[in-house]
Amino acid sequence: MIIRELYNDIIAPYEKSLGLFFDSETGAVQEPGREDGTPRFLFTEVTGYALLVYLRLYGLTGDERHIELAVRAANWIHSRAQDPCGGVLTRYFFEHDSDAAWADKSFSGRRIYAFDTAICLRGMINLYDFTGDPALLNSARRMGDFLCRRMMNADGEVSAIFDAAADTPCDPNPEVWSRRFSAFHTKVAEALIDLHRSTGDESYRASAIAICDAAMRFQTEIGAFETSSGRAELHPHCYATEGFLHVGRQTGRSDFIDVAHRATVWALTQFRDGEIAQSFDLSADKPLSRFRTDSLAQVLALSADLRRIGALGSEHEETIDALAAKVLSMRTGAGGYFQYGFYEREFNGKFESDTRSYWTQMFCLRGFVKYYTAYLIDRTTVTL
Numbered sequence: 001m002i003i004r005e006l007y008n009d010i011i012a013p014y015e016k017s018l019g020l021f022f023d024s025e026t027g028a029v030q031e032p033g034r035e036d037g038t039p040r041f042l043f044t045e046v047t048g049y050a051l052l053v054y055l056r057l058y059g060l061t062g063d064e065r066h067i068e069l070a071v072r073a074a075n076w077i078h079s080r081a082q083d084p085c086g087g088v089l090t091r092y093f094f095e096h097d098s099d100a101a102w103a104d105k106s107f108s109g110r111r112i113y114a115f116d117t118a119i120c121l122r123g124m125i126n127l128y129d130f131t132g133d134p135a136l137l138n139s140a141r142r143m144g145d146f147l148c149r150r151m152m153n154a155d156g157e158v159s160a161i162f163d164a165a166a167d168t169p170c171d172p173n174p175e176v177w178s179r180r181f182s183a184f185h186t187k188v189a190e191a192l193i194d195l196h197r198s199t200g201d202e203s204y205r206a207s208a209i210a211i212c213d214a215a216m217r218f219q220t221e222i223g224a225f226e227t228s229s230g231r232a233e234l235h236p237h238c239y240a241t242e243g244f245l246h247v248g249r250q251t252g253r254s255d256f257i258d259v260a261h262r263a264t265v266w267a268l269t270q271f272r273d274g275e276i277a278q279s280f281d282l283s284a285d286k287p288l289s290r291f292r293t294d295s296l297a298q299v300l301a302l303s304a305d306l307r308r309i310g311a312l313g314s315e316h317e318e319t320i321d322a323l324a325a326k327v328l329s330m331r332t333g334a335g336g337y338f339q340y341g342f343y344e345r346e347f348n349g350k351f352e353s354d355t356r357s358y359w360t361q362m363f364c365l366r367g368f369v370k371y372y373t374a375y376l377i378d379r380t381t382v383t384l
Contacts, residue, residue: 005372006368006369006372009328009331009368010364010365010368010369011057011060011061011365013331013336013337014057014361014365015057016336017336017337017361018069020337020356021337021356021358021361022050022069022073022358023042026042026072026076026080027047027069027072027073027075027076028042028043028044028047028073028076028077028081028092029042029043029046029047029050029073029358029359030042030043031043031355031356031357031358032356034355035343035347035348035353035354035355036347038102039093039094039096039102040093040094041091041092041093041094042081042091042092042094043090043091043358043359044077044081044088044089044090044091044092044116044120045088045090045113045115045116045119045120046119046357046358046359046362047073047076047077047081047120047123048077048088048116048119048120048121048122048123048124049119049123049359049362050070050073050123050358050362051070051073051074051120051123051124051126051127052122052123052126053362053365053366054066054067054069054070054073054127055067055070055126055127055130056365056366056369057365058070060369067130067131070127071127071131071133074123074124074127074136074139075135077120077123077124077139078124078135078136078138078139080092081107081120082120082139082142082143083110083112083164084164085112085146085150085162085164085167086117086142086143086145086146086150087112087114087116087117087143087146087147087150087151087162087164088112088116088117088120088143089106089107089110089112090105090106090107090111090112090113090116091105091106091107092106092107093106093107109165110163110164110165111161111162111163111164111170112161112162112163112164113160113161113162113178114147114151114158114159114160114161114162114185114188115160115178115184115185115187115188115239117143117146117147117151117188118143118147118187118188118190118191118192119187119191120143121140121143121144121147121191121192121194121195122190122191122194124136124139124140124143125137125140125191125194125195125198126194128140128198129198137198137199140195140198141195141199143191144191144192144195144204147188147191147192147207148192148203148204148207150162150169151169151188152207152210152211155210155214156207156210156211156212156213156214156215157181157211157214158181158185158188158211159172159181160172160178160179160180160181160185161179174228174229175228175229176228177227177228177231177233177236178236180228181214182215182218182225182226182227182228182236182240183215183216183218183219183225183226183227183236183237183239183240183243183244184225184227184236184237184239184240184243185211185215185240185243186211186212186215186239186240186242186243186244186247187239187240187242187243188208188211188243189207189208189209189211189212189215189243189247190208190242190243190246190247192204192205192207192208192211193205193208193246193247193250193251194250196208197250205251208247208251209247209251209253212243212244212247212248212253212256215240215243215244216255216259218240219259219262219263220232220282222266222285223262223263223265223266224237224263224266224280224282225237225240225241225263226282227240230281230282230283231279231280231281231282231288232279232280232282233278233279233280234267234276234277234278234279234280234291234292234295234298234299235278235292235294235295235298237263237267238267238295238298238299238302239298240263241259241260241263241264241267241298241302242260242298242301242302244256244257244259244260244263245257245260245302245305245306248260249309257309257311260302260306261306261311261312263302264299264302264303264306264312265312265316267299267302268299268303268316268319268320268323270287271319271322271323272287274322274325274326275290275291275296275326276291276295276296276299276323277289277290277291278290278291278292278295278341278342278344279344288344289342289344289351290341290342290351291341291342292340292341292342292360293327293330293338293339293340293341293360293363293364294340294341294357294359294360294363294364295341295363296323296326296327296330296341296367297327297338297360297363297364297366297367297368298363298367299323300320300323300324300327300367300368300370300371301363301366301367301370301371303316303320303323303371304320304367304370304371304373304374305370305374307320307374308370308373308374320371324367324368324371327364327367327368328368330364331364337356337360337361338360338361338364339353339360340353340354340355340356340357340360341353341360
């Protein structure tokens, strides 16, 4: 019954809506534009995420089409989106790519985000593990070496953005979470630990641990990560938690797993009226916004992972089930895709978003697969 629900509620609608999110010519994830005026673009980071999703779907369905699509998307990343320096470019804006307005994230602007490179690296190395294609390994190694040699310092801190045209890291902005070193850069560590697993190169493992050690200082006493000055944004808070949990499990560092446990429990305790706010004022301990569906799905996935390893007690079970119901209620629209949720600031007179985003689908698919898997394990017994 649970397997049927997973297929009917999550997998089948996801497969049905694939054509809405992927560019037919390149195989990359395409966004049709956003309500803030951003024109349509191919999204490198999220295409990197898609590689892991395709592998997950192949494991669930056995459909070879998912591997074929993964290989096509990966070929676009390393042939079109990977800069000569080894990092990946962020967004290709088609006819607007050379416009000055988008230079901070366009292919033409050559600003490289460490986070985006890490997401593509992890997708590449996991796809390499499946296919054995040396081109994928070469691409992944170039990304890993770029991150370790050009984006990290001796203390394990990661520069958020690198200006490839000027061949130097950009100055950080402490007011914007994506433009400073913070705990969410444990996603770089997550990718590097996978690269170590596949190559045996100890330098990648050492770098992953150094990043996590450096990022621990951003966790507050209540368990939240300060993702930008005085604030906790749930999306990067969950990124940080995911990185700590994965690296902790791969390296046996129980302190990293404890950090992830405290961060997840904090997020679950913020569940109010079916929502967890996207941003919080840490000084006043109050929410500042409505919710985003992707972030709720991240909390769901983290909760399921911690339950599977016995690190999250049954006292949270009711909240987790209610969270799953909330995320599922956001599945609307043609093809049954998941709605984005709410912006943190007003666009065109409203906060509720009409943006059609693939990464929201990806986080929801991952969250529900983990949730249903944990549910089955919790209720399975073996007798001899």
